[in-house]
Amino acid sequence: MTAHVDVDRRTLGGARRRIGPFGLWIGFLLLVMAVAFGTWIYQVSNGLGVTNLRNTVMWGQYILFFMFFVGLSAGGLIVASSGRLFGATRFSPIVRLAVVEATVAVMLAAIFLFPDIGRPERLWHIFRYPNLTSPMVWDFTIVAAYFALSAAYVWLYTRADLAAAGSPLALGTADTPESRARDDRWKGILAWIALPAAVLLHSITAWIFGLQISRGFWYTAIMAPMFVASALVSGLALVILLALVVRRFGRLHFDDGLVSYLGALLAVFISVEAFFVLSEALTAAYPGAPFEGDPIARMLTGQFAPLFWFEVIVGLFVPFVLLARRSWRASPRVVAVAAGIAIIGIYVHRLNLVLNGLAISPIGLPPGVSVGTVQDGSSFAMSNWYVPSLVEWIIVAGVLAFGALVFTFAARWLPLQPRQH
Amino acid sequence: MPERRSPVDLLSPVSRAYGELEPPSEHPRWGMVVDTERCIGCWSCGVICKSENNVPLGMWWNRILTEGDGLDVPTSEHGHPEMSWTPLACQHCDNAPCTKVCPVQATYIREDGVVMMDNTRCIGCRYCMIACPYGVRTFNWGAPDRPNGLETGMVEARPVGTVEKCTFCVHRLEEGQVPSCVWSCPAGARIFGDLNDPDSRVSRLIRDRSGEMLLEEKGTLPKVRYLPARRRQEL
């Protein structure tokens, strides 16, 4: 009983201090979610025609955010398990936050599939009639597994403290030395599964694209490694940002040294990513064959040049420079900025990948492919430039809001701060 | 309300005979030959396809590409114009990327080689459209738009949110008739038959006039083959 009371004082007391802004924040998120949900209903009842997707560009914003969040989910397990495997104990203050981030991210990734498909009510068909040759089925499996994995992590890292605090979230388990030992053993085992799982998750998501001989821009072996690299970048970057945010709200404590250490690590990841981007562009551009060459030309100098150079300069070069110098990355602000634009850079990278891959219809002869809906003039198009519609933005915002909500609650009620003893 | 009959049964004997399939082998593998020498880019095959299969406005299962600078506009290499047409619908690939990627096997290959759609199963992920190198699949983006509301055709419309494409007119094959586009090609540029029968007209044409595969290098092994244009004899 008493225990309960002072738990309450610890948490609610904190709450009482910030009830205003906290309530507003939650209210805001719920509002966004409500609007988005309504919009989704509208989309379902009118068909995907309410998006700006057509036969020419049939994949867009939703798939893009699926990939993007799969990538973001990387950060967590890397921090967690590499902490274990390579005894990088410096990570330990943020490990819990990392695994929470991973769980939420991969959950959002999965959620993005619902607005993307034409018949969401049939999604279960994937389990009823799975086609083992479909990378999408592989991806479903790995996403599910990965979610379970990160959820398990969260549990293992927070169980004991929850139990100690008598939180119902401990599901009645107790905080005993034995149980802690068991948790630790499991953490060790999970680490060995988690790392390859993470790599697999990103590779398979990459293969959804990379195995398609129909799309010259995607059909390349480097797709998987590049996905892993970009996942490391975006994942770690997000962890850094969230860590700093949560620290600001006093729910987490660690020294700036860790921040600049993570910054350094991020710089390494960025350089790896940059290396892949370069070697891909070169390999594709060098022969100058139309099939692989065209999209590259579009990327380097054409339609998509702005996106590409933004990705390279803003997304890779600038953050790298910011993080390269010890003195600069000493400042959490700088690291935060670098991390922020690195994430944007990766988003743009994904955008570029999807749009450019679909920009030209497979057989480039007039009149092109049938668009799929009535438009004035001909019903065919040779190429297509796609900008997400308002509907797509609202729905994306809704899913993000949901993610923010879950994470907020986690940060609020899960003991992210390891207990020192 | 009068009880309805199959449009094939209602044909006159002469018409019906015109559309008869060549007697197929024991295990037929249906295929089509398109003669690009004869093709005049008239789109009759595309239009009858829309009519036969009740394909809504904005969607085409079968389109005719101009090998030129624009629709019916020739290219001109050193002031010497050239133009030809390439009708393009589902190639019914033996090694069909679309069937490989479909997560729910909503698109699959029948024993007779026809690459088929199951629109009651399709979840509308559009992965098959990504995978198809020929851009012949079309998605139902919303409620179908039809000319002045006119429902046409001899098959049921597909539900919104699913993908559709050329079916080789299986509903006609079942009744021993060639696909509608083959029936309606005024230039005799479309020939249909059993690729497993070495003596079928399609097999012979592919042999004698070296029928080519479209995007052969992608290894999709299409069952639609294209006969190259004849060599011109100058004056």
Add this chain to the structure above:
Amino acid sequence: MKLSRRRFLKGAAAVGATTAAAAGGTAFVLLGRDHPDVAASAGVDRVVRTTCSPNCTGSCGQLAFVRDEMVVKVQQAADYPDAAYNPRGCMKGISYHTLIHGADRILKPLIRTGERGSGEFREASWDEVLERVAGDMKRIGQRWGYDSIHVFGQVPGSGYIQKGANYRASALLGLTHGTSFDFNGDLPMGMPITFGVQNAEHEAKDWANSRFLLLIGANPVETRIPDVHFLFDALEKGARMVVVDPNFSGTASKADAWLQIRPGTDAALGLAMAREILAADLGDLDFLRTYTDAPLLVRLDTGLRLRERDVVAGGSEERFAFRDERSGEIGWVGTKRLGMPRGSRAALGGTYRVRLADGSRVEVAPGFELVRRELETWTLDRAEQVTGISADRIERLARAYATSKPAAILMGGGSNHWFHGDLTGRAMGLLAAMTGNIGVSGGGFSVYVGQYKVRVNVGPWNNPDGAKAHIVPSIYFVRGRSETMHPDVPYPEHGFHGLVVTFANMFVQAPDVNRLHETLRELDLVVVVDHQMTETVKWADVVLPAATWYEKTDLTATPLHPFLQLQQAAIEPVGESRTELWMWRELVKRIAPDRAAAMEVTEDEAIEMILAAGGDRGGPTEGITLAQLRDGPVRLNVPDPDIPFLAQINDLEPFPPVSLPAPLEATAAFLPTRRIEFYKEEERFRELGETVPTYRDPHDDGVHDPSEWPLTLLTPHSKWRIHSTYGNNPWLAEIHGGRPKVLIHPDDASARGIETDDLIEVYNTRGSITAWAEVSPAAGVGAVTLPEGWWPRDFAAGKGVNELTTSEVNPIHEVHFVANMWSPSTGWKDCRCEVRRVEEAGRA
């Protein structure tokens, strides 16, 4: 193909195949084969065989698939007894149900409420409109005479019964019926002038028998879609095809050689070829002697032929002189039989003196001597100058044509639709004759134009008890009478005061449309009968909704194939639409009850009448019954393959064969010698210096000075439409985008700063239109091309292309008069213009 030329990566395929197998395997295992049976056709209520009959030469048998009284599919019947004709039909015909049930379908009678042309109408009952029209017609009839009401209906060939009803009613009421074959510029005046016939083309199937196909101004790949395969059949058998066209047409893309000719100069090409053939001694002179007027002597003093009467007192008017080279004597040929007296060898050249009956001596020369003199001036170099085709290509063409047997000349509207199209026809006729290609399978000189041909005896249906409608060439309706108009033309004494347009989109398709609009001022009544809300309908006072050929019964035939076919109703007339026969019956009842009985005939009875009339021995419909026709197409009683002039070539029967529906006497007058005539002795030919085949610059060059108006506007027929019909076809619009595009050559474009998709103005002194530019090497230099038939509403400025075309009349076409046979033929392509950019692409 460009696409698949890349080398085949066996590896990829092999790997692919294995994975495919894997896929198949897993699929099989997991699928539990529970895919629904999608492979059953949805049923229909009935399938009805009818005939597609726009103003197109196809006349293609179609099946209408009906469900719930809606036509849900149209598809070729493919039931021609001659399998070579299966299937028959194009993308337009098989999508006609989108028009039957389309947004522009007129469902109710309409009466104008706004200004003429405003398109403001109110719906009315049939009773009201019939009373109104009958009343107005009576008023006009009493005030100006019934002949001042002009009934304009297109090409009878595509519907003998319903279109015949126009003639029958006009005959009963004394209305003036207009003409179309000549008005359409399709009447190839070279034909009556040279062969004494309206036209004489080989059936399309016969193309396949040719070794050499010379296409001038014809674009079958786009305008003969159901027949074009016969060309490929010939090519597959090793024939060669040469296309003469200013534009790289669809047909040119299939040809062995494309000769890019300067518009309107085909005659020059023909004359140079003829000269070359003679020079190379490749001509068939005996053919000329046997069948043509080549050997017949012409008096150089009068320019008239030397007749027996001139030489022998009391000699015959119809015996013509030739000079026997062997005896050096003059011989005589009559008009009863072709050929020359046995043992003679008629001179084709030289000049001679003969003593006339009155003792005077005159110089004479064989007609062909005079032809040859004209040809002499057509050196290859001069021809190159005029046509823009290199001398050596002309030479090679001439030799190839003369040495490949049989060789066919296929001429189309592109060459015929000129003020001087008759001269082109005469030159081509000369080529065909001097190479012995007349009356032989795979040869011939065929002009393929509209579906004008009356193949059956429509007399008893069109002309009740011999009563005939006055027939006035519709060009005189547009322009009023010309000074040179033939006296036999029954032009109404008080001019025209009423107009009925039926089966025609006159205000879009007629030449010189602005002039046509002026006629409206004189008109107290404009009635338009149609089933689509066309531009012409907008100008009507009263609109009568017509049934389509899927909703009524008719009888049709075409020049392109020899089959007689029915139109049969697949569904009830949509809305309140009615058949033309019904409308006329109701009108005659109200205007002239005393004559109404003559309209109390059903379609079937009318068909029986026609079959009976042509059913006697050797008649076109011998042995054909309505019952047979109900089951499908029936071959008319014509030779197989259907080739003109067989009786002349094989049995030496005199020219011309009969051209229905005219009596033989009428057309025989075109050929005093009753032979193929290259020399025309009639006075106006002599005045205008066109006694022998020659060349004249395009007529519009005289109206629009080429230095000021450097471009020629060509308006060929579009593959996407039949004229304006199908212009509102939603499926086809999806393909071509529904925007009128003007084809212009890169040189002409850059000179005017024009780029593709720019909005441009095309204008001359007659009118102006705005459309979008398509800069393409397919266009001829100096020629801009905008296919006819776009609906005015599709143009940026809402005005159609015939704002610019000319309606001028060639006096040669007025030398004789038999409606639609020797009658003023128009010149659509004879049209100069200039072009300027209005708006850049994107902003347009």
